[in-house]
Structures are given as structure tokens and as C-alpha cells.
Amino acid sequence: MDIKGLTIKSVHRGLIKKDFSSQELTKDFFSFIKGKDKEINAYLYLCENLALEQSKEVDINISNGKGPGTLGGVLLAIKDNILIEGLPCTSASKILKDYKASYDASIITKLKKSGSVFLGKTNMDEFAMGSSTENSAFKITHNPHDLERVPGGSSGGSAAAVSADMAVASLGSDTGGSIRQPAAFCGVVGLKPTYGAVSRYGLTAMASSLDQIGPFTKTVEDSAILFKEISGQDYMDSTSVSMSYGDELLNPKIEDIQKLKVGIPEEYFAEGLDKNVGDKINEVVKDLEKLGIKTKKISLPHTKYALSCYYIIMPAEVSANLSRLDGIRYGSREKAKNLLELYEKNRDFGFGPESKRRILLGTFVLSSGYYDAYYSQAQKVRALIKKDFDKAFDPNGYGIDVILAPVTPTSAFKIGEKTNDPLSMYLSDIFTIPASLAGIPAISIPIKTQTNADKIQRSSALSQRKSASLPVGFQLIGKHFRESDILGIGQFYEKLYN
Ligand code: GLN
Numbered sequence: 491m492d493i494k495g496l497t498i499k500s501v502h503r504g505l506i507k508k509d510f511s512s513q514e515l516t517k518d519f520f521s522f523i524k525g526k527d528k529e530i531n532a533y534l535y536l537c538e539n540l541a542l543e544q545s546k547e548v549d550i551n552i553s554n555g556k557g558p559g560t561l562g563g564v565l566l567a568i569k570d571n572i573l574i575e576g577l578p579c580t581s582a583s584k585i586l587k588d589y590k591a592s593y594d595a596s597i598i599t600k601l602k603k604s605g606s607v608f609l610g611k612t613n614m615d616e617f618a619m620g621s622s623t624e625n626s627a628f629k630i631t632h633n634p635h636d637l638e639r640v641p642g643g644s645s646g647g648s649a650a651a652v653s654a655d656m657a658v659a660s661l662g663s664d665t666g667g668s669i670r671q672p673a674a675f676c677g678v679v680g681l682k683p684t685y686g687a688v689s690r691y692g693l694t695a696m697a698s699s700l701d702q703i704g705p706f707t708k709t710v711e712d713s714a715i716l717f718k719e720i721s722g723q724d725y726m727d728s729t730s731v732s733m734s735y736g737d738e739l740l741n742p743k744i745e746d747i748q749k750l751k752v753g754i755p756e757e758y759f760a761e762g763l764d765k766n767v768g769d770k771i772n773e774v775v776k777d778l779e780k781l782g783i784k785t786k787k788i789s790l791p792h793t794k795y796a797l798s799c800y801y802i803i804m805p806a807e808v809s810a811n812l813s814r815l816d817g818i819r820y821g822s823r824e825k826a827k828n829l830l831e832l833y834e835k836n837r838d839f840g841f842g843p844e845s846k847r848r849i850l851l852g853t854f855v856l857s858s859g860y861y862d863a864y865y866s867q868a869q870k871v872r873a874l875i876k877k878d879f880d881k882a883f884d885p886n887g888y889g890i891d892v893i894l895a896p897v898t899p900t901s902a903f904k905i906g907e908k909t910n911d912p913l914s915m916y917l918s919d920i921f922t923i924p925a926s927l928a929g930i931p932a933i934s935i936p937i938k939t940q941t942n943a944d945k946i947q948r949s950s951a952l953s954q955r956k957s958a959s960l961p962v963g964f965q966l967i968g969k970h971f972r973e974s975d976i977l978g979i980g981q982f983y984e985k986l987y988n
Contacts, residue, residue, distance in 0.1 A: 491518050494655045498564050498712040501658055505548070505558045512548035512563035516541050516607055519565050523609065523656045529637060531629045532651040534570050535578055536610035541565075544607040551605065561719055562605030567657035569648045570611040571618055571694040572703065574598050581694045582626035583616045585821040585840025595692020596727065597661070597703055597720045604719055609657055612647030616842045617812065618668055618696045620644050621918045624909055625844045632905070633675060635960055639902040642672030642918075645706070649676040652706045659707045659716055663693055665700045666800050667897075667922025670934035673706055674897035674963030677936045679713045679980070680706050682922075684971050685929035686731040688717075689724035697807035698729075700926050710935060710980035714739045717973060733971050742978030744781075750975055752778055752966075753788035753882055753890035758921055764900040767962050770937045771896050774964045774983070778894070781982050788888045790878040795871050796924040797916060802855050802868035803927075809852025812845065847912065876928040883969050892975050893967040896921050897934045901960040925967045933976045934963040938987040 491510055504510055510518075520538050527533050548563045568574060571581040573591035575598075580586040594602065601608075615625035623631045623646030631646045633639040634654035641650040645662025649672035652660050662669045664682035673680025681704045688703045695701060705716035718739050723732040738746070754775065759768060775785055817823055817836025824835035841849070855864040881887035898918055908915040925932040966976040 491515070493518055493522055495708065496655070496658050497708050498561065498659060498715050499709075501564050502558060502560070502562070505552060505563050512545035512552070512558070512607065513542065515563060516545040516565065519609060519656070526654055526656055529632060530634055530650050530654050530656070531631045532612055532647040532654065532656055533567070533610045534580065534582065534613050534628060534647070537574070537577055537608055540577070541607045541609060544602070544605075548605050548607070559605040560715060561601065564606045565609050565658045566601065566606050567609050567612050567648055567651040567660035568598070569614055569645050569660070569662045571614060571663060572598065572661060573692040574608060574611070577611060579611065579694065580628075581617045582614045582628055583840065583842070583845070584627045585815050585817055585836070587627070587821055589820045593692065596689040596724045598692065600720060612645070612651055612660065614647055615644035616845050617694065617808070618644040618663055618665055619808070619844050619848055621667070621671055621915050622903070622905075622908065623647060623672075624905065625842060627842055630905060633902050635677060636902065638904055639960070640675065640905055642675035642902065644668040646672050648706050649673055649678055649680065652676070652678045652708060659705055659712055661703055661720075662706055663696070663701055663703050664926065665696050666804060666926045667919040669704045669706065670897050670922045670932060670963070670965060671919060673934040674936070675902040675961065677961030678706050678708060679710050679936065680704065680934045681713045681717055681973070681977070682926070682932050683717060683721065683973060684931045686729050687721045687733060687931070687971065687973070689722070689727040689730045691724055691726035695811040697804040698811065699807060700804065710933070710977055710984050711740075713933065714977045714981070717977070731971070735973065738974045739977060742974065742981055744982060747978045747982055748782040750783060750891040750979065751889065752783055752785045752892050752894050752979070753888055754785055754894050755788050755790045755793065757790050757793035758895040762899045762917070762920070763896060767896050767898070767900060770939060770962045771894070771964055773939050774894065774937055777983060777986055778979065780986065783979065785894065786888070786890065788882050788890060788893070790882060790924065792871065792874045792878050793924055796875055796927060797920055799868045799871040799875065800923045800927060801851070801916060802864050803872060805848040805852030806856050806865055807852070808848045809856065812841075812849055815840065844912070872927050875924055879924075879928045879930060891969065891972070892979060895965045895967065897963040897965045898922075901962050921965065930967060930970055931973045931976060932965055932967040933980060934965055935980050935983065937962045937964055
């Protein structure tokens with residue numbers, strides 16, 4: 491069976507029409523992954539036994555007349571920082587290399603009930619810290635569009651798995667861009683929900699005031715379906731909010747979408763933005779206007795402080811969250827003379843260089859004498875960044891509903907290109923971090939240009955052709971809990987090219 495291009499929608503249709511059974515589909519996915527993943531390295535583990543049990547259940551439900559359910563038989567890949575009971579959950583770190591989850595994350599419980607089938611756990615940057623998946627302690631994941639390039643990060647495995655047809659959809663986590671940036675690099679759709687829309691219970695914490703779980707999918711429509719399934723209040727996560735998303739998420743109406751005003755922030759089109767990316771975003775502006783959506787220029791003046799602010803708040807939270815990992819309950823234990831030496835050796839052996847860098851940075855900015863100078867200043871700057879968005883969305887301010895921006899300054903970079911220069915790696919998140927600091931929803935959607943194909947054909951130089959053919963994403967940022975606005979525009983944008 492040809493599994494290429496299968497979406498949540500088409501799996502559902504295929505199961506109902508009996509084009510295939512859930513077991514057949516699951517087996518076909520595993521045999522495809524076992525070949526293809528040799529070159530991509532998206533997965534850390536496969537869970538074939540669990541998947542065969544889950545798909546059997548789906549087939550029984552179909553033959554009993556219950557039907558597959560919305561996500562029945564849908565093959566999902568899960569980032570390796572989300573707990574699935576009984577399976578390894580390493581966060582791509584040596585310190586958790588032998589850890590097996592003793593319970594399901596709340597969203598996993600929901601997905602199990604929905605009938606979805608899990609393929610395995612995907613590679614990532616250690617503890618979700620990085621932009622290329624090169625910080626994994628175990629393997630390097632390759633971008634399916636060009637094997638010499640990174641898939642982005644930190645959810646690089648989840649993005650690459652969907653992009654290479656090794657999953658129908660997947661889940662990742664986004665703290666400062668880790669869903670949106672790899673989605674843009676791999677040419678798939680990635681949604682970071684509003685902070686509080688999806689439960690974080692059972693997600694290994696990186697920076698708790700920023701972390702959110704979200705979907706990677708092949709279409710915006712699938713993103714809406716999967717997001718609807720995983721969202722909702724959970725009493726195990728006190729930051730999750732009671733908010734029920736209605737039908738507008740799945741069936742947006744063009745009249746409602748045309749009422750939305752889209753703002754284009756000048757600060758996102760400044761120095762450092764690759765010309766090819768900028769040109770493509772301008773094509774998206776034209777497409778939105780074709781749909782009857784009005785756009786206008788706006789300013790978000792504190793954008794330039796977002797990266798520095800994030801690199802104080804995030805490591806502060808990282809240093810607190812990772813302090814619980816001392817190698818005593820998890821990972822391999824080093825030989826030591828006393829307790830202090832045991833902690834030192836376990837943490838020294840267990841954490842990779844990027845984790846150590848951030849633990850040190852975080853401990854520094856929280857230490858007495860520096861707390862006021864760095865951490866509390868950064869919190870004030872975070873409030874200013876949030877205010878910029880409030881003003882943009884306020885009817886007495888710019889009065890816009892959605893912001894259109896690039897996701898990343900460039901398309902996917904080469905493996906090894908930025909590993910020795912952490913600052914240039916950090917800069918690849920410059921356009922995704924502001925929405926994370928403000929806690930608002932944002933989506934990365936692959937840009938489809940009609941003219942692109944001709945341009946590539948005409949361009950003679952091979953390297954030019956290569957980088958022109960790499961995926962580029964655009965970002966839509968919405969108001970708190972207005973995922974329906976960004977998913978709605980995205981769904982109509984997608985229809986322009988169907
Ligand atoms: N790349 C960013 C970082 O390294 C974002 C990570 C994330 O969103 N998990 O912190």
C-alpha cells in the first residue's frame with residue numbers, strides 16, 4: 491500500500507471505506523520506517539508491539555460497528571520528552587538513558603482513548619535545548635529534503651518523521667520555537683498552542699512558564715483535528731485552562747476569516763532575514779489579500795530584546811527543573827567516595843555540553859547579587875514584549891487579529907554549521923521566541939508558491955537550486971486561545987493550492 495502523503499483525514503476515510511485495515515496500515519508503516527529511517531534517524535525507539543495491540547483494537551471497533559473514531563488508526567510519532575507508560579523516555583539525554591515511564595502523560599491518555607496508534611519516540615535536542623537536534627546524546631537526525639542539513643530543533647525527529655512519511659502526524663514541544671522552527675525546516679505544519687491550552691502533565695519540564703505540547707501534521711486541517719483532541723483542562727496541570735474549542739476550529743467560514751485583520755510587524759523584516767525567505771513571505775501577503783483578508787504594517791518595538799530576555803528566563807527555569815536529575819534514581823551511576831562526588835560525577839557524565847551551559851547560566855542569573863540585575867529585569871522586559879502584542883490586538887491600538895511573520899531567518903542550515911557557535915544557533919529562534927514569551931498561539935505553515943517551481947527550473951547553479959528548493963515556512967501568531975483564527979486562515983491558504 492502507498493502510505494505517502496496519508497493524512498489524518500485520509501486514514502479515517504480509508505478505514506471507513508475498508509481500503510485497508512488498521513493492522514495492515516500499521517504493518518506497512520513499520521516496514522517503511524525500518525528502511526527509510528536508516529538515512530533520516532528520526533526515531534530513538536519504535537514500539538511495534540504496542541502499535542499492533544492498538545491497531546487490533548481499532549479493527550475490532552470497526553467490525554463491531556463502533557467506527558474508528560476521529561483519530562482511530564492514525565499513526566503518531568511522539569517526542570521523547572512525553573511519557574508513554576512502559577516505554578523509554580530519555581529526553582535524548584544520557585542521564586535518562588535507562589528510564590522507562592511509569593505513567594502516561596495526560597495527552598497520551600487522551601490519544602489512547604481516541605484510538606490513535608503510536609509508532610515510537612522521536613529524537614530531539616537534549617531536554618529540548620537546541621535548534622538542530624544535534625544536541626541529542628544519541629544520534630543526528632537528517633532533514634528529509636536534504637540529508638546534509640539539519641531538520642531544526644528541538645523537535646527535529648518529530649518534524650522529520652512526518653516530512654518523510656514515517657508518521658501521519660506527530661507531537662513535539664515548543665518552549666521558544668521547537669515546534670515551529672523544525673516544521674519550517676522540514677516543510678510541515680507545526681502548531682504551538684496558547685500557554686495553558688494543552689496539559690503539560692507528563693512532559694519532561696524544560697522551562698515551565700513557556701513549555702507547550704503541540705502537533706506536527708501534513709495539513710493545517712489535520713493540525714486543527716489533532717489540536718482539538720489534545721487540548722482541554724487537566725486537573726493534573728494547574729496551568730491548564732478550561733477552554734473548549736468548538737466547530738470553528740474544524741470548519742472555519744470564509745466570511746469570518748475575511749473579517750480578520752492581519753498585521754505585518756516591521757521588526758521581523760529587518761537585518762538578518764534571508765532575501766529568499768523575505769520574498770516568499772511577500773507572496774503569502776498577496777495570497778492572503780487574494781482571500782479577501784486585509785493586511786497592515788505594525789510595529790512591535792520590544793522585539794529586539796526578546797532573545798536576550800528568553801536566554802535569562804529560560805535557563806533560570808532549566809536550572810531549577812534539571813536540579814532533580816542527579817543520576818541516583820535514573821541513568822547509570824558513577825562510582826564515588828561520598829554523596830557530593832556522586833552528584834558531581836553523575837551530572838558531569840549525564841548532561842551534555844548545552845545542558846551544562848544552560849544550568850550554569852541559569853544558576854548564575856538566579857544567584858544572590860545577580861537576581862535583580864538579570865532575572866527580575868528580564869521579567870520586566872517579558873511584560874513589555876507581551877504589552878507590544880496586547881497593543882497590536884487592542885481595538886484602540888493597531889486593532890489587528892493575527893500577525894504574519896517569518897518563522898526563521900533562513901531555511902535549514904548544514905549539519906555542523908553552527909555547532910561551535912551557540913550564539914548563531916540561538917539566533918535561529920529570533921522570530922519564534924516573542925510569541926512564546928507572551929504565551930500566545932502561533933503556527934508555522936509551509937509556503938507554497940506557484941512561481942517557485944519555474945524559478946528553480948530556470949536557475950542554473952546547483953547550490954542555488956538546492957537552497958531555493960528547501961522548504962520555507964510562514965508564521966501566523968494569534969490572540970490568547972484564538973487558535974481558530976490562525977488555523978482558519980491557514981486552512982483557506984491551503985485551499986488556494988489544492
Ligand atoms: N531552540 C530554542 C532553545 O534552544 C527553543 C527550544 C524549545 O523550544 N524547546 O531554547
